[in-house]
Amino acid sequence: MKEATADSIRGWYLAHRSPIDALLIAGLSVVSALLGFSGNWSVLSVLPADVSPWWTLATAVPACVLVLTKHRAPWASLIVATVIFGVDLFTTGGLGPLVVLLDVLWTAVFVARPSVRGRVLVAAAVGVAVIFIIAVMRPEGSAPLALLVAVQFGALVGTDYWWAVAVSQAHELAELHRQRAEEAAAVAERDREEAVQRERESMARELHDVVAGHVLAMAIRAEAALSVPADEKVDRAALRAVRDAGLDAHSALRSMIVVLRRGDGQLSPTPRIDDIGALAADARRAGLQVEVTVAQLAAMPAAVEQAAVRIVREALSNCVRHASGSHVEVRVEDAGDGVHVRVDSRGGAELVATSYAGGGWGLSMLAERVDALGGRFSAGPRPGGWRVDARLPAAVS
Numbered sequence: 017m018k019e020a021t022a023d024s025i026r027g028w029y030l031a032h033r034s035p036i037d038a039l040l041i042a043g044l045s046v047v048s049a050l051l052g053f054s055g056n057w058s059v060l061s062v063l064p065a066d067v068s069p070w071w072t073l074a075t076a077v078p079a080c081v082l083v084l085t086k087h088r089a090p091w092a093s094l095i096v097a098t099v100i101f102g103v104d105l106f107t108t109g110g111l112g113p114l115v116v117l118l119d120v121l122w123t124a125v126f127v128a129r130p131s132v133r134g135r136v137l138v139a140a141a142v143g144v145a146v147i148f149i150i151a152v153m154r155p156e157g158s159a160p161l162a163l164l165v166a167v168q169f170g171a172l173v174g175t176d177y178w179w180a181v182a183v184s185q186a187h188e189l190a191e192l193h194r195q196r197a198e199e200a201a202a203v204a205e206r207d208r209e210e211a212v213q214r215e216r217e218s219m220a221r222e223l224h225d226v227v228a229g230h231v232l233a234m235a236i237r238a239e240a241a242l243s244v245p246a247d248e249k250v251d252r253a254a255l256r257a258v259r260d261a262g263l264d265a266h267s268a269l270r271s272m273i274v275v276l277r278r279g280d281g282q283l284s285p286t287p288r289i290d291d292i293g294a295l296a297a298d299a300r301r302a303g304l305q306v307e308v309t310v311a312q313l314a315a316m317p318a319a320v321e322q323a324a325v326r327i328v329r330e331a332l333s334n335c336v337r338h339a340s341g342s343h344v345e346v347r348v349e350d351a352g353d354g355v356h357v358r359v360d361s362r363g364g365a366e367l368v369a370t371s372y373a374g375g376g377w378g379l380s381m382l383a384e385r386v387d388a389l390g391g392r393f394s395a396g397p398r399p400g401g402w403r404v405d406a407r408l409p410a411a412v413s
Contacts (some may be wrong), residue, residue, distance in 0.1 A: 045076035045112035076112025287325035331359035339364025
């Protein structure tokens with residue numbers, strides 16, 4: 017309860033700080049006059065010694081108005097406060113104008129740029145020197161007294177200046193840390209989004225590589241069976257092929273679901289160069305005439321070997337889809353500084369219905385995979401057919 021009350025009082029004060037401060041300084045000036053407090057800088061006064069303390073209000077009250085304008089016009093308020101204090105310094109020597117000067121000076125230094133603060137410090141030093149010289153030159157003045165007055169004024173102004181600079185720098189440091197925290201949060205969010213995007217791309221590649229191929233094979237083999245006259249032996253072979261492809265797709269989907277739900281396991285067995293023969297056999301059953309030449313290759317990174325096999329798989333799938341019955345030549349050779357994979361097709365005819373056609377993602381994802389490994393990939397028509405060509409590096413950085 018007490019904390020809530022204190023917070024509400026503090027909030028009310030901060031909302032009405034300027035008028036409250038002005039009234040408090042005016043009240044201090046009145047109390048000082050009532051107690052006879054005047055002539056703070058008597059050595060500099062040009063007035064008779066018996067001036068009434070109430071004359072201090074002549075400079076204190078106008079000075080209090082500057083407390084209300086210090087935030088909207090800090091430098092104009094500082095100049096006017098300095099003039100009023102100068103008048104008070106050589107006349108009544110009251111307390112109000114000094115308090116107002118220190119308050120307005122603090123606000124001006126707090127909001128000033130570092131270069132401007134330096135000029136304010138120089139001006140304050142010049143003011144202290146001028147006060148010392150004037151005090152020494154006064155008839156009743158002396159060097160020790162003048163030094164005491166200058167030191168008093170310099171200590172008040174210097175402490176006020178140092179306090180304003182320290183608080184301003186603390187605010188600037190806090191703002192800098194806030195900006196850095198926001199930048200760090202933005203970078204973390206961007207990294208998270210990039211990680212999510214990479215994960216999605218990886219899942220998309222995996223789905224395409226291990227699931228889409230099996231599903232498309234089911235459609236292709238069913239379409240092939242439907243495109244010829246009914247034959248029990250051919251139809252049952254097509255059904256067995258569709259069943260096998262469906263089981264393979266189901267197994268791949270189950271393994272992917274396990275990985276996604278539990279975060280462990282393996283999506284699918286890593287393709288090996290030795291699997292190219294099985295890929296060619298599947299393509300032959302789909303109606304292609306496939307010749308495979310795989311040279312004796314040196315040991316290569318798993319990522320390179322996996323990319324080579326998937327290039328062959330995608331190229332054969334496209335041949336089945338777009339050039340049924342074509343003659344396909346698959347060559348995997350040692351290129352010295354890596355592996356050269358080339359798949360050439362000639363002849364053939366479109367087999368799969370348009371509704372089965374892909375969106376061209378297979379080749380684009382292969383290009384991305386090869387580019388990520390530092391290799392070169394190309395795919396396009398050539399005289400009499402189509403060619404898929406890739407050069408994979410022997411080492412991956």
